[in-house]
Amino acid sequence: MLDTDLTRLLHIRFPIIQAPMAGGPTTPTLVAAVSNAGGLGSLGAAYLAPEHLRSEIHKIRQLTDRPFGVNLFVPENPKESKETISKMTNYLNKYRTKLGISHNPSILKYQEEFQDQVQVILEEKIPVFSFTFGIPSQSLLEEMKSRKIVVIGTATTVDEARLLEQAGVDAIVAQGSESGGHRGTFLKDSSHSLIGTMALVPQIVDQASIPVIASGGIMDGRGLVSSLVLGAAAVQMGTAFLACPESGAHRVYKQKVLLEHEDATEVTRAYSGKDARGIRTTFMNEMQHFPSTIPAFPIQNAMTKDIRQAAAKANNSEYMSLWAGQGLRLATDHPAETIVQLTVDQARKILKEIASMNTFSKE
Amino acid sequence: MLDTDLTRLLHIRFPIIQAPMAGGPTTPTLVAAVSNAGGLGSLGAAYLAPEHLRSEIHKIRQLTDRPFGVNLFVPENPKESKETISKMTNYLNKYRTKLGISHNPSILKYQEEFQDQVQVILEEKIPVFSFTFGIPSQSLLEEMKSRKIVVIGTATTVDEARLLEQAGVDAIVAQGSESGGHRGTFLKDSSHSLIGTMALVPQIVDQASIPVIASGGIMDGRGLVSSLVLGAAAVQMGTAFLACPESGAHRVYKQKVLLEHEDATEVTRAYSGKDARGIRTTFMNEMQHFPSTIPAFPIQNAMTKDIRQAAAKANNSEYMSLWAGQGLRLATDHPAETIVQLTVDQARKILKEIASMNTFSKE
Numbered sequence: 148m149l150d151t152d153l154t155r156l157l158h159i160r161f162p163i164i165q166a167p168m169a170g171g172p173t174t175p176t177l178v179a180a181v182s183n184a185g186g187l188g189s190l191g192a193a194y195l196a197p198e199h200l201r202s203e204i205h206k207i208r209q210l211t212d213r214p215f216g217v218n219l220f221v222p223e224n225p226k227e228s229k230e231t232i233s234k235m236t237n238y239l240n241k242y243r244t245k246l247g248i249s250h251n252p253s254i255l256k257y258q259e260e261f262q263d264q265v266q267v268i269l270e271e272k273i274p275v276f277s278f279t280f281g282i283p284s285q286s287l288l289e290e291m292k293s294r295k296i297v298v299i300g301t302a303t304t305v306d307e308a309r310l311l312e313q314a315g316v317d318a319i320v321a322q323g324s325e326s327g328g329h330r331g332t333f334l335k336d337s338s339h340s341l342i343g344t345m346a347l348v349p350q351i352v353d354q355a356s357i358p359v360i361a362s363g364g365i366m367d368g369r370g371l372v373s374s375l376v377l378g379a380a381a382v383q384m385g386t387a388f389l390a391c392p393e394s395g396a397h398r399v400y401k402q403k404v405l406l407e408h409e410d411a412t413e414v415t416r417a418y419s420g421k422d423a424r425g426i427r428t429t430f431m432n433e434m435q436h437f438p439s440t441i442p443a444f445p446i447q448n449a450m451t452k453d454i455r456q457a458a459a460k461a462n463n464s465e466y467m468s469l470w471a472g473q474g475l476r477l478a479t480d481h482p483a484e485t486i487v488q489l490t491v492d493q494a495r496k497i498l499k500e501i502a503s504m505n506t507f508s509k510e
Numbered sequence: 511m512l513d514t515d516l517t518r519l520l521h522i523r524f525p526i527i528q529a530p531m532a533g534g535p536t537t538p539t540l541v542a543a544v545s546n547a548g549g550l551g552s553l554g555a556a557y558l559a560p561e562h563l564r565s566e567i568h569k570i571r572q573l574t575d576r577p578f579g580v581n582l583f584v585p586e587n588p589k590e591s592k593e594t595i596s597k598m599t600n601y602l603n604k605y606r607t608k609l610g611i612s613h614n615p616s617i618l619k620y621q622e623e624f625q626d627q628v629q630v631i632l633e634e635k636i637p638v639f640s641f642t643f644g645i646p647s648q649s650l651l652e653e654m655k656s657r658k659i660v661v662i663g664t665a666t667t668v669d670e671a672r673l674l675e676q677a678g679v680d681a682i683v684a685q686g687s688e689s690g691g692h693r694g695t696f697l698k699d700s701s702h703s704l705i706g707t708m709a710l711v712p713q714i715v716d717q718a719s720i721p722v723i724a725s726g727g728i729m730d731g732r733g734l735v736s737s738l739v740l741g742a743a744a745v746q747m748g749t750a751f752l753a754c755p756e757s758g759a760h761r762v763y764k765q766k767v768l769l770e771h772e773d774a775t776e777v778t779r780a781y782s783g784k785d786a787r788g789i790r791t792t793f794m795n796e797m798q799h800f801p802s803t804i805p806a807f808p809i810q811n812a813m814t815k816d817i818r819q820a821a822a823k824a825n826n827s828e829y830m831s832l833w834a835g836q837g838l839r840l841a842t843d844h845p846a847e848t849i850v851q852l853t854v855d856q857a858r859k860i861l862k863e864i865a866s867m868n869t870f871s872k873e
Contacts, residue, residue: 148867304773305839324687325706335773342772343688343706345736346727346836350772353839364709373708373736376860409705409713410667410698473709476668476716497739502865504511 148372148498149491153318153358153380157275157297158214160185161491163371164360165483166385167191167218167277168328168470175203177393177483179210184487187275189216197263204271216275216299217268221283221333222261225420225443234439235450242430242454242466252453258445269294277301280421281333282314289315299360301331303340308351308359310334320383321351323363327386327412327472329423337422341414345377352378366477368493384490386472390480399464407475418455418468420447426469430454511735511861512854516681516721516743520638520660521577523548524854526734527723528846529748530554530581530640531691531759531833538566540756540846542573547850550638552579560626567634579638579662580631584646584696585624588783588806597802598813605793605817605829615816621808632657640664643784644696645677652678662723664694666703671714671722673697683746684714686726690749690775690835692786700785704777708740715741729840731856747853749835753843762827770838781818781831783810789832793817 154162165181167173169191178188190207192200200217207215240250265283268276269290276291277299291298292315300311301320308319322331323344332340342350344363352359361374362383374382388394390401403426414424417434421444425431434441441447451468458466471478479486517525528544530536532554541551553570555563563580570578603613628646631639632653639654640662654661655678663674664683671682685694686707695703705713707726715722724737725746737745751757753764766789777787780797784807788794797804804810814831821829834841842849 148864305771306773323706323708324704325709339773339776341687342836343686343708343727345686345707345733346688346729346772349729349732350837350839364706366709366712369712369740370708373739376736376739376864377732408668409709410669410702413702473705474713476713498864498867501511501739501861502867504861504865 148375149494151358151375151380153360156317156358157187159187161487162375162381163187163487163490164216164381164383165189165388166328166362166383167216168385168389169193169218169220170468171395171397172389174393174395175206175210177388177391177395178207178215180393180483181388181487182211182213182215184484185491186487187214187216189218189275189277192217192264193220194259195264196259197267200264201267201271204267204273214274216277217273218277218279219261219264219268221278221281222258223280223444225446227442227446231440231442232446232450235442235447238437239450239454246454246457246461246463246466248453248457254449257449268296272296275299277320279329279331282310285314302351303330303332303337303347304334304342305350305354307332307334308355312355312357316357318358318360318380319351319355320360320362321348321379323347323361325364325473326362327424328470329419329421330414332422344374348374348377348379364472364474366474368490368495368497370474371490371494372497386474386478387486387490388483389471390478391483391486392480393483397459397467399462400467400469401480403464403469404471404475404478405480407471409473409475411475412471412473416441416447418448418451420444423468423470424472426471428467428469429465511738512857514721514738514743516723519680519721520550522550524850525738525744526550526850526853527579527744527746528552528751529691529725529746530579531748531752532556532581532583533831533833534758534760535752537756537758538569538573540751540754540758541570541578543756543846544751544850545574545576545578547847548854549850550577550579552581552638552640555580555627556583557622558627559622560630563627564630564634567630567636577637579640580636581640581642582624582627582631584641584644585621586643586807588809590805590809594803594805595809595813598805598810601800602813602817609817609820609824609826609829611816611820617812620812631659635659638662640683642692642694645673648677665714666693666695666700666710667697667705668713668717670695670697671718675718675720679720681721681723681743682714682718683723683725684711684742686710686724688727688836689725690787691833692782692784693777695785707737711737711740711742727835727837729837731853731858731860733837734853734857735860749837749841750849751846752834753841754846754849755843756846760822760830762825763830763832764843766827766832767834767838767841768843770834772836772838774838775834775836779804779810781811781814783807786831786833787835789834791830791832792828
């Protein structure tokens, strides 16, 4: 059961994908450690400039010859009025004052150029490309396929999974509501697409004819076997790796992950303009009272960047984005390899226990 | 694995508890059918007057000699100002006009007397008592125990589970965010206690030394085995039974359950004053724009009762409460016995498949 269609397709030993957590946690060291341990490490590259992305890929390749993945955000180009932008700028200035930084941050661009990032991925012929927030163009997906790059999309509902399969992806991440970080929702309102993993996975599995990767609240061997039983071909685990030594998450962020509980997170668009699950902070709480419209992603994300960076520099977690899922009590600071190994060991133990029982044969 | 500590304690064959869905669905016929099939049927008795509760118990006993459960809501006695009540009354009158009913509903009481309901349960010595929304008094729990009634509480967080165990319950329902109907949250804000089943169950299991019953999004044998793998001793399934012939849910409610999808539900306090998950309706959508405070449970529940009843009479699902979980695509209209049997058969098949594989012994 640990050997699935997907592990064969991805050429990995264990059906464990380390989630691509953009913005710092997924260092080349973490990605390579997970891949070396038999899972699939993934680089969350959405915020990386193309040349930085290339150098991170090179670093990963220096550390492992196993397959790994790179994740990008399919770009959105929302327009916001000057008034909306200016109201938010003014509102955010109280945080700039608090953190002692300039009221005039220079925002050179809202996001990296997706086409340029993609170009690096194609040139580097990375083994696995995953994306979030929609579906890239058909021509891009065909280009990926022609280079034998395995392509993975992200769905938060059955309808999204269907569109991804129609577009020709090789596998689908079913992102349950428990999961940390940005919601991958690209149809409907994302508040309508917070489906728990236990409910989401079997409903997508029933409608999809390609492998489904369960994500959201999966923290150990119990979550792994449980997901496989629901019909998933693998799991994607993010929060489980957040506090490991190889993770690039800030020290105070890791401390929060290790200390906080299952009820500490909330879905917010305060930091980035797009719904994402993170540990509750003063910034999130206060932004609930923001009297106007929060600019859409990636504008708000770019607008809060200087604040998040200054807060990190000051070790002040209350103004940092602390993306995390609902499995927090199960997070550990073990090395990534140990996390993979303990997960596999526990999964094998569970499978062995089941196999040694014969209650299923009753009657 | 289908034979657990809890099945032995409850004297049931299969670790399947039919959720006590107050307000109509859990007829004596449904409760008895599930118990006769080897699960534990449960009567959602919160809204039943004591003598009605007694007659329902008698009906169940005429239909089965197997164990069954009765669920009550631990009472809350909120106060609301005359102004709050009057604003809501005025707002609701537009629905009364639409449905052609009197603007002066007679609300004799907000809820049934818990003590009187409990008295019936004690006198009838029912096999299993479960409760939601808090913890009854220590003396009541001791009284139950002295009469050998198995007592089950409901938790939506680890802290709630701990309090229930300290209070001396025999088992805990871990209510994941996927589940339909009222949230059992009794500590903190219930919006902070929407933890997905995949994340909630193992975290409660790790902290509890009594059996844990997984609930939320569990619809079939996959959900059952998956929950047992997470460490649960049984599952509680509600939505799976909602549209079965024995369910007392209204015909149009059943139709909605069979037609709607995983993303059709939302958590609302529009109907009852307390957070509950149901299929989205016009009433829920419009109440989001109600400009004042929604009276707390059970006041709002009593205040909307005439509207819900008139809507049911008119077969108008847009003003009925359609409590349901996120597993909607997996709901069927099979008889209750078939649902139990198919769940068990599928669970056994999965367990057998696992046992026949030997990939876990690799290395």
